[in-house]
């Protein structure tokens with residue numbers, strides 16, 4: 001795939017090194033050719049060379065003022081909070097939450113004691129970003145930093161995610177930075193995790209915990225109404241797609257969640273430990289962007305293999 005200006009910018013933002021072929025001229029001697037960098041190893045599609053360390057985080061873009069998931073961001077008409085008894089029960093369902101607006105849903109999560117993870121959490125980690133963003137990122141579970149700050153994807157993995165989003169011209173930013181370009185919901189992201197409480201010691205989530213917490217994520221997706229979902233990491237992918245298939249077999253095609261195009265990719269924390277797979281993640285981001293562009297009026301349709 002040719003590296004146009006946008007793709008080159010995406011690679012730089014993600015810290016993925018790239019090589020461009022130099023035009024061979026008659027003046028080039030064989031010795032000069034041997035000094036050129038090695039070409040990247042071939043991949044089935046949109047393949048790139050192995051990734052290097054993340055590049056410096058880009059400056060925060062200015063975002064258009066947007067209603068936040070708070071009192072000013074009511075999407076549904078007046079909603080009643082879930083009774084405390086229901087929150088402490090072990091049978092939360094999507095139906096219980098289906099009428100909640102953003103403030104009521106946030107309150108319901110904060111008070112939830114539906115699974116044992118409530119015992120060790122410092123706080124719940126609800127979500128962040130534009131409440132009607134066109135893009136939605138779904139991750140796995142809060143880690144230590146998220147548990148401390150109450151925000152998903154912070155720390156090194158969060159910085160890498162921000163770089164990945166910046167590579168697409170996207171941001172989760174909620175506040176405007178002076179002098180930065182104004183962004184609209186088309187360029188903004190809502191980020192949520194599958195689990196809202198940290199598993200002790202960052203252990204893997206248990207199926208029962210994922211099942212208990214899922215109705216919150218379902219309602220968040222209903223409220224955001226994203227046009228594209230990026231599912232990051234095994235537990236997010238398997239929960240949303242109801243599958244046991246590994247990520248490697250699910251990548252590279254467009255899936256659907258409740259009719260919304262869903263792209264599978266690796267979790268940024270995994271990418272920090274497996275730099276070679278950063279290039280694959282870049283492929284996934286390209287697919288997501290192509291999918292989004294295919295949804296726009298007048299744009300060519302995206303061919304899906306799912």
Ligand code: SF4
Nearest residue numbers: 112115118196197213
């Ligand atoms: S992980 Fe989810 S279901 Fe379990 S206590 Fe936290 S908010 Fe409730």
